[in-house]
Amino acid sequence: MDVNIEDIKEHLEEFCLTAEDNALIKMKEFSFVYRLSAEDIVDQWIAFCTTKQKSCQSPTISMLDQMEKEELMKTKSSKQRKSTSSVCTPVLNSSTIDLICNNNFENDVSNTNSLQALEKSPMFSPKSMTPTCY
Numbered sequence: 716m717d718v719n720i721e722d723i724k725e726h727l728e729e730f731c732l733t734a735e736d737n738a739l740i741k742m743k744e745f746s747f748v749y750r751l752s753a754e755d756i757v758d759q760w761i762a763f764c765t766t767k768q769k770s771c772q773s774p775t776i777s778m779l780d781q782m783e784k785e786e787l788m789k790t791k792s793s794k795q796r797k798s799t800s801s802v803c804t805p806v807l808n809s810s811t812i813d814l815i816c817n818n819n820f821e822n823d824v825s826n827t828n829s830l831q832a833l834e835k836s837p838m839f840s841p842k843s844m845t846p847t848c849y
Contacts, residue, residue: 718746722753730761730771738774745779749787759786 720739723746727734734742746756763782764771772778 718743718751718753718756723757726754726757727760727773730757732771732773734774738776738779741776741779742774745783745787762786 720736720743723739723742724734742756742760745751745759746753749756751759760774760779760782761771763786764774764778
């Protein structure tokens, strides 16, 4: 996400806050590392400082480091867990199943053991949907 320091300054000014250049650079780094927009990083700051104190203050390097440890790292690790724990399940419909079956059958036709196994496998009756052997 392309965030510049001027955008961060503008969003801080909406809350009547200013920041030193080194704090703005740190916020820009956070925007890049945690994939946040200028508005999102300022919102994170506002939420963090209001939970720690009764009023918001201008960001400092030490407070930004504390915010990173307590808030930003938590959100990044939970996003990583979600992305690594999700399983991609293919969506199959009748045409894709037919393609898979046809490809597997064509690959197995050359193998005589496969043909013998196919002849012995149960066949499903369309009326009753119960397996019947031939």
